[in-house]
Every structure is written in C-alpha cells, then in structure tokens.
Amino acid sequence: MKSLQDAIYNWLTIKIVSDARPEDTAAQETTQLFDQILAEEHDVESKELKRDALMYYVTVVQEGNPKEYRFPRDLIEVMLDQIRQEPDKYVTYPEED
Structure with missing residues (x-):
C-alpha cells in the first residue's frame, strides 16, 4: 500500500466493521x-x-512522530451501513476446525 493515508483509511473502515461484528x-x-x-x-x-x-480522528506514531488523520464518519461507515441494511448478503460463517 503506497500511501499511509490509504492504509489508515482501509484499516479504519474494516476496524469499524470488525468492532461491530466480533464474530x-x-x-x-x-x-x-x-x-x-x-x-x-x-x-x-x-x-x-x-x-x-x-469525524473519525486517527493519530499514528511513525518513527517517533505523531501524525493525525481525519475521515468523515459517513465515508468510513459506508461498509458497516451496507452490512446492516442487507445482512443476508453478509453472512458470518463459522471458523473451520
């Protein structure tokens, strides 16, 4: 992933989903x-x-230096909103043994 901002955006988007759906x-x-x-x-x-x-505010420490990034909530929560609106399309499968 080339840009730190893109990596943070992707991390944050899926983190919001995983926090809401721990299973x-x-x-x-x-x-x-x-x-x-x-x-x-x-x-x-x-x-x-x-x-x-x-907004979401993400502060990262990179090489000892703090950097803050801001993202609009509606942009970050779009995936979670979609899952909530159409839960039958986003079935959680149990982990295979």
Missing part, C-alpha cells in the same frame, strides 16, 4: 492484515482512534 472472522483477519501493513510497510508504532458526531 466475523474475515473482518477480524482483515483488520490484523492492515495492522501488519501499517507496522511493516509504514513503520507505525502505535495508533489512537477517536470520533465525534462527524
């Missing part, structure tokens, strides 16, 4: 993948997430 193993695994991308490709040491009525 969704695909969402959990995808969140872990983006955690790994942030750490390995962008040297993100830590991240902090906050939100208000309109």
Whole structure:
C-alpha cells in the first residue's frame, strides 16, 4: 500500500466493521492484515482512534512522530451501513476446525 493515508483509511473502515461484528472472522483477519501493513510497510508504532458526531480522528506514531488523520464518519461507515441494511448478503460463517 503506497500511501499511509490509504492504509489508515482501509484499516479504519474494516476496524469499524470488525468492532461491530466480533464474530466475523474475515473482518477480524482483515483488520490484523492492515495492522501488519501499517507496522511493516509504514513503520507505525502505535495508533489512537477517536470520533465525534462527524469525524473519525486517527493519530499514528511513525518513527517517533505523531501524525493525525481525519475521515468523515459517513465515508468510513459506508461498509458497516451496507452490512446492516442487507445482512443476508453478509453472512458470518463459522471458523473451520
């Protein structure tokens, strides 16, 4: 993933889904993948997430320097909204043994 902002956007979008659907193993695994991308490709040491009525705020520490990114909630929550509106299209399958 070339840009840190794109990686954070993708991580945040799937994190919101995985937080809302803890039983969704695909969402959990995808969140872990983006955690790994942030750490390995962008040297993100830590991240902090906050939100208000309109925005999500993600602060990351990269090479010791904090950087803040803002994303509109409606942009980030579009996937979760779609899942909630059409849950039959987003069935959670149990993990295979």
